[in-house]
Amino acid sequence: MTRGVPVFVLALVLLAPPSLPAQSGRAGAPVVDPPITCGACDEWNAPRQPFKVFGNTYFVGSAGLSSVLITSDQGHILIDVALPQSVPVIDTNIRALGFKTSDIRLILTSHGHFDHLGGVRAMQRFTGATVGASTRTAEALALGHATPDDPQYGGPSADTFPAVTTGVRVVQDGETVKAGPLAITARYTPGHTPGATTWTWQSCEEARCLSIAYVDSLTAVSNPGFRFTGDGTRPGIVDSFRRSLDTVRALPCDVLLTTHPSASGMDEKLKRGTAEPLVDAGACRALAESSLAALEARIGQEQPR
Numbered sequence: 001m002t003r004g005v006p007v008f009v010l011a012l013v014l015l016a017p018p019s020l021p022a023q024s025g026r027a028g029a030p031v032v033d034p035p036i037t038c039g040a041c042d043e044w045n046a047p048r049q050p051f052k053v054f055g056n057t058y059f060v061g062s063a064g065l066s067s068v069l070i071t072s073d074q075g076h077i078l079i080d081v082a083l084p085q086s087v088p089v090i091d092t093n094i095r096a097l098g099f100k101t102s103d104i105r106l107i108l109t110s111h112g113h114f115d116h117l118g119g120v121r122a123m124q125r126f127t128g129a130t131v132g133a134s135t136r137t138a139e140a141l142a143l144g145h146a147t148p149d150d151p152q153y154g155g156p157s158a159d160t161f162p163a164v165t166t167g168v169r170v171v172q173d174g175e176t177v178k179a180g181p182l183a184i185t186a187r188y189t190p191g192h193t194p195g196a197t198t199w200t201w202q203s204c205e206e207a208r209c210l211s212i213a214y215v216d217s218l219t220a221v222s223n224p225g226f227r228f229t230g231d232g233t234r235p236g237i238v239d240s241f242r243r244s245l246d247t248v249r250a251l252p253c254d255v256l257l258t259t260h261p262s263a264s265g266m267d268e269k270l271k272r273g274t275a276e277p278l279v280d281a282g283a284c285r286a287l288a289e290s291s292l293a294a295l296e297a298r299i300g301q302e303q304p305r
Contacts, residue, residue, distance in 0.1 A: 132177055191218060
C-alpha cells in the first residue's frame with residue numbers, strides 16, 4: 001500500500017462494484033472547483049474547436065490538454081478532464097457538437113497529475129458518472145496528488161488537485177469496460193507515472209471500423225535527483241518502462257491520440273488538409289520508438305562518468 005493513503009479511502013476505491021452502471025445526469029452547467037495555477041496552465045487551457053476524430057469519437061479538449069468523448073445513444077464515455085478550469089471548456093465543446101455532457105456515464109483517466117485529473121471531481125459531480133482508473137491512478141485520485149513513488153512527486157507536475165474518493169472503479173490491465181454499447185480496453189503503460197494507462201477502442205462509420213489508441217504520456221521526465229535506473233532508496237523502473245513502450249508499439253492503432261495533443265503532433269496533422277489527417281497505422285510504433293530513444297538517452301545521463 002502506498003504510504004500516506006488512508007486505509008478507508010483505498011477501501012472505497014479498491015472495493016468499487018464490478019459493473020459500470022449508467023448514472024442519471026443532472027441539468028444545468030457543471031459547478032467548477034477552484035482553478036489550478038501553473039506556468040503553462042493558461043496556454044494549455046485555451047479554448048479550441050472540438051472535432052470528430054472518426055465515427056463516434058470526438059476531441060473535446062482544450063488547446064494543450066486532451067479530452068476525448070466516445071458517444072452512443074445510451075450514454076457517453078469521457079477520457080480525461082484536464083484542469084479544474086477545463087471543465088467549462090469541455091462542457092462547451094460537448095454541447096457544441098450536439099451532445100449532452102450530462103449523458104456521460106463513464107469518466108476514464110490516464111495518469112495521476114493535476115493537468116489530467118484536475119477536473120474529474122467536478123465532472124463526476126455533475127454527471128454522476130463512474131470514474132475508471134488503474135490501481136495506481138486510483139490511489140492518486142484518492143490522495144489528490146501524485147503518489148510518492150512518482151518520478152515528479154512533490155514537483156510542479158504533481159501539484160494537488162481535487163481528490164475523488166467515491167464512485168471510482170479500479171480497471172485492471174487488459175480489462176475491457178463497457179458503458180451501454182461502448183467497450184474500451186485498459187493497457188497499463190507505467191513509466192511517466194506508476195499508474196499511466198493507455199486506452200484502446202474501435203469506432204465505426206457504416207461498415208468501416210478503425211482502432212483508436214489514446215496513449216498516455218511516455219516521457220522520462222522527473223524531479224531533480226530521481227533516477228529511472230534506481231538508487232539506494234528505490235528500485236529502477238527501466239525494465240517496466242521499456243515493456244510499456246513495447247505495449248504501445250504493438251497496439252491496434254489506426255488513429256493515435258495522446259494526453260497532450262503536441263505529443264502526437266495532432267495540430268500539425270490537422271493542418272495537412274487531407275480527408276483523414278489523423279489516420280496513420282504507423283503512429284503508435286513511431287511514438288514508441290521516439291520515446292524509447294529518449295528513455296535510453298536519459299539512462300545514459302544517469303550512468304556514472
